[in-house]
Amino acid sequence: MTQKNTRREILKGSLALAGLSLLGIPEWAIPALAQGETVVPFTEFPDNFNPNPAVDRRLVETRKINGTFTPKDQFFTTQHYGHPDVDPVAFRLKVTGFVDRPKSLSLDDLKKMASAELIAGFECSGNRRPVQGLIGNGRWTGVSLKSVLDSAGVQAPAREFVFFGADHGQEEIEWRTQKFTLDQQFGRSLNREKAMSAEPFLAWALNGEPLTKHQGFPLRLIVPGWYGVANVKWLSQIHVQEDQYLGKFQARWYRTLKGEMIDGEMKWKETSVTHMNLKSFVARVTKEGSRHKVLVVVLNDGTPIKSVELKVDDGTWQPATADASTTGKYSWKFYTYIWNGATPGEHTLVSKVTDANGAVQPTEKDLETKKSFLEDNSQHPRKVMIAS
Secondary structure, three states: OEOOHHHOOOOOOOOOHHHHHHOOOOHHHOOOOOOOOEEOOEOOOOOOOOOOOEOOEEOOOHHHOOOOOOOOOOOOEEOOOOOOOOOOOOOOEEEEEOEOOOEEEOHHHHHOOOOEEEEEEEEOOOOOOOOOOOEEEEEEEEEEHHHHHHHHOEOOOOOEEEEEEEEEEEEEEEEOOEEEEEEEEEEEEEEHHHHOOOOOEEEEEEOOEEOOOOOOOOOEEEOOOEOHHHOOOOEEEEEEEOOOOOOHHHHHOOEEEEEEEEOOEEEEEEEEOOEOOOEEEEEEEEEEOOEEEEEEEEEOOOOOEEEEEEEEOOOOOEEOEEOOOOOOOEOOEEEEEEEEOOOOEEEEEEEEEEEOOOOEOOOOHHHOOEOOOOOOOOOOOEEEEEOO
16 A cells, blocks of 8 residues: 555546556556457357346456456446445444444545555455456555544454445344344454454545445445455445454355365365455467467465466466566456467466465365355366467
8 A cells, every 4th residue: 555646647447558657567568459469269258248247247358358457337346235325425434333432434534534545456256267257456545444443443342343335135034943034234344453454445436536336436445355245335334343243244155165184084164255365367368470378367365476377288387477567466467478389279278376375276176175156266277269
């Protein structure tokens, strides 16, 4: 996070290449198609792909990524209770619970604090093959969560920080033999250590413009390096409490069930969806003259990347090259591989990423004991047909 108020107007919407050059990113580094460069279709990609399949859902067309930052009208979105209408004039962010000074903050109040910018990309924990479209990368403007919490004075008993959105709906809650139908707000929580760290961020703008309704206008939480579910949209209240928060989308829906061998016996573990697992996938293959260029997208929790490799068919792993357009610890990252001598016919391409801690992107077989579809970061083989 850095102070960049003077750059607020440099980047707008889809971010013109000239603006990116001002930030030190050369125009050639942006993964837009060059003149004469054509996309080679994936044979396993849906022919009828629709990036906007429903009013409450939007996917990124990864084969058409054309810049470091995802335009506001293309940034992925998915939610559980629709898109609430929030009056920005009447809006107040409430900070309640174990704090010395409960707050009711307007947007203007928040903007008077130390404004900052954060570059962060993330994916939905349900993002997976064949489309991989629940992703996005943006330049967020806002204020650190810690600044807001410090102004409220967090008390010693505080252990859990719950973030409620303005979106809500009727939920049937089952407790043993009883069922209750209740109106519930969307909520997620962070523990004290994470909430009071420097990373979590309250954003009111994306790529230099106010958040859209799809992106949580007027205010949302961004937890860099975590899956999208943690980035609560239409943020309306932060409640600080001592007890663990067990809301539906915290304790039940966003859980991963995976088997693990312990002392020769399979143990089944349920873990909460939090930080992003190390992942890469082939986003696009293009042809220019006799050569092909493979674009690989990497998403992870901010741990430095050691290497990205690509394999064609049953060949050996070959290194891909990092693009200079990657900016920021928590940004998505682009890598390219130049594929020379591609022969006519169908080929399988797969990427693999390794981080600085030695973690390696798993194969589908490595994750065969994972029963839930969330957090699928397995290597994703993609097929292309090379014309004769």
